[in-house]
Amino acid sequence: MGCHTWFYRKKNRSIEQAREIFISEYVQSINWMRNCLTDTSEDNLEYRKIQGLTDEMINENINQMNRLIHVVRKGLCNVAVMKRQPEVCHYDLDKGFFISDDSLPHDIFRIGKYRSDRLFSMEETLNFIKKNKDEILHYHHMVEGKDWKQNLEKFWNQYPDGMISFG
Numbered sequence: 137m138g139c140h141t142w143f144y145r146k147k148n149r150s151i152e153q154a155r156e157i158f159i160s161e162y163v164q165s166i167n168w169m170r171n172c173l174t175d176t177s178e179d180n181l182e183y184r185k186i187q188g189l190t191d192e193m194i195n196e197n198i199n200q201m202n203r204l205i206h207v208v209r210k211g212l213c214n215v216a217v218m219k220r221q222p223e224v225c226h227y228d229l230d231k232g233f234f235i236s237d238d239s240l241p242h243d244i245f246r247i248g249k250y251r252s253d254r255l256f257s258m259e260e261t262l263n264f265i266k267k268n269k270d271e272i273l274h275y276h277h278m279v280e281g282k283d284w285k286q287n288l289e290k291f292w293n294q295y296p297d298g299m300i301s302f303g
Contacts, residue, residue: 140246142242144295146299147234147235161222163205223236224236245284
């Protein structure tokens with residue numbers, strides 16, 4: 137099967153913006169959990185039963201999330217905040233914040249084994265493909281067609297500060 141190949145575009149997002157987004161997401165979750173505690177509808181009670189959710193578990197989650205919001209508001213855990221955004225994202229201290237979305241390519245090529253490699257240019261991508269051709273799924277079929285290379289060129293031309301990762 138192989139790892140998915142994820143394509144990211146760079147997005148300018150300050151730590152302040154990331155904190156606001158993070159806190160907003162957690163506040164929504166806390167509100168949902170509080171509603172779950174007070175909702176006595178059959179659907180909710182059945183959902184809680186299936187999930188094994190007790191009042192104590194829900195309250196503990198609410199308390200943990202409130203503590204985490206407090207830590208984030210103090211300006212701590214900045215890297216974790218950047219990595220815990222609602223988009224499929226990647227944060228690199230040196231390179232910045234990247235997001236993947238439906239407008240970007242996906243799986244132009246796939247490689248076996250999970251990789252920590254990050255590719256930041258067309259040249260790096262082509263070198264990576266050449267170096268790892270024995271592990272790239274259907275490599276020989278891929279290189280017979282030109283679409284893969286044209287798709288990579290299109291991506292790198294449109295997003296020269298983009299990134300490719302695997303997972």
